[in-house]
Amino acid sequence: MGYRTAELPDVDLDEFAKIPFFERMKLLQLHWVEHGFGTPKQTGTFYAWKIFLYALFGLIVAGAFTAGLEFNNIAGWWDEPILYQKLMIWTILLEITGLAATCGPLAFHFDPPIGGILYWWQNDTLRVPPYPKRVPLTKGNRRTPWDTGLYKLILASLILLLVLSPQHVDGLPEGSAGILPQWAVLIYCGLILLMGLRDKIIFLSSRAEQYVPTLLCFSLFSNFVDMVIAAKVFIVIIWMGAGFSKMQHGFSSTVSIMVQNTPWVVWDRFRKATVKDYPNDIRPSRTTHLLAHIGGTTCELIMPLVLLFAPWGWATWIAIISIWMLHTFIISTFPLAVPLEWNVFFIFCVAFLFANFHAGDGYAVWDMEPVLLVTVLVAALFPIVLGALRPQYVSFLVGMKQYAGNWSAATFSLRNKEIEDRINDKIVKSADNQIDQLEPLFGPEISEIFIQKAVAFRMMHPMGRMHISGLMCHVDDLDKRIQREGEFLSNVLTGWNFGDGHCLDERLIAAWQERCEYEPGDVIAVFTESRPAFTNIVQYRVIDAALGTVEKGFYRHDDAYNTQPWLPDGPIPHTVTWRQEGYEPQGVPHPGNARKVPSIAHDGTWLIPRQGAGGTAESAAQSASRAEA
Incomplete structure (x- = not known):
């Protein structure tokens, strides 16, 4: 990879499109392990300058328009609220x-x-x-x-x-x-x-x-002490909520992929050490598990408590430095969606809140008005608990699942290029499809490699394997169709994408269909919800742009996690709990344990009939959890 040139897989560009879909995905996934996304090195320089300018102009703007902040005494700004x-x-x-x-x-x-x-x-x-x-x-x-x-x-x-x-x-x-x-x-x-x-x-x-x-x-609030303590409680719960959401295997997949895409990791041996047995098994290795759950999850769960309760200054500074290291590592990986400014700000505010206003100096949680403290705790915990137990109701951002590898997401299959081009022709927006943005820079062959690499990237996460499994069962031939990562479509259609599949669910697809007027089968998406806490069950939906939701069901997270990203054994097992009347899938037969149960509750809960209790029904998650127990 050069400073201005991208890193491409070792393949004849003219022949790439002719390679069968799953062979293409395996090729791109193995290339990701060695080179990440493959963007030129100047990309990292762009983001480094961006961070610098964010911090510089933030200080300039704050100082220029604030009485009491003088440029000849910038060191005196440190403790200014x-x-x-x-x-x-x-x-x-x-x-x-x-x-x-x-x-x-x-x-x-x-x-x-x-x-x-x-x-x-x-x-x-x-x-x-x-x-x-x-x-x-x-x-x-x-x-x-x-x-x-x-x-x-x-x-x-x-x-x-x-x-x-x-x-x-x-x-x-x-x-x-x-x-x-x-x-x-x-x-x-x-x-x-x-x-x-x-x-x-x-x-x-x-x-x-x-x-x-x-x-x-x-x-x-009317008292500054209550304000600061509330700010400390909120930031601690943000860290701990994120840490709790990472207590599952999906986070290891995220860390593995992030490290492989990190520009400063130039050691080929270390990149391959993030997976079990390159090139045969690219699931996360034990090294990745340790990096993810000791360096990441444990830090986010323990160090915030030290910050909030430690009576000793030295313990507080150990926790501050640990949090600094965590956010610095995230910044250094240049993660996709690049929330760099957010991480820089949190590096600043952890020291500002906990070093300037230490618990031992009258800013401990017990120094806050009790009624206000209870109110703050309820307000802070409610969306996280809701997002953990009922993720379908809130964004993964509200549920504090950032980079947990456990998000709602979708992958789309389009019949042909004309179907994709209709987005440019029919929808008011400020950017063309990604493929059309890239072609003037790299040409059509290289552009298609990068666009398809996003689909391969999604399949390196467990939910992506379900996306393609569902598409295999609902379209006649993936080799003849165009697969697109849902984030790309959210990006083009709405101008924003940050990993939240709720931004590209039935509501956005209906708006897209209203303008483009597709026929049945032109655009099919498989949408997966976030995995709720304390269960192995993940819900999915199949959406045809012209027909709406045509199928609902669930799969077991472990089934998706334990298979290779290129699905060598075919689609992962999944259970169909509802299907639109008259709709018939056009792909391969469903896996062995798949079954159709055309029953759905009035409130939208997905149901599986069971014997006993008068033939009543229970939710898919409850039934599957009982079977596992």
């Missing part, structure tokens, strides 16, 4: 415009390098309301002047917060410049929550699940 708040607002502004995470080639934005504001400032682009049937005035999938106007108000409120001078509240340390005016913070929180009901894409892009709770504490 207004700096913490303004850097948070600066980060949100970059996120919600598309200049932070999901920017550039590692987020599949090639030309232009961002989506975000280019879409959300424009009428008639697609929007995805989270609960259109339950929340009044949110139906529809077309961005209206009301939506673009609300988005512009949000940007204006963030810019206003960056330039406002601080105010004083009770409990501020002596000599402190103050905090942001509470009324202005409330305006932003109200606007972004309103936007969340109209369009979940913009809401999630702002990382509201991370920042809004803390901002609300600084705008609703």
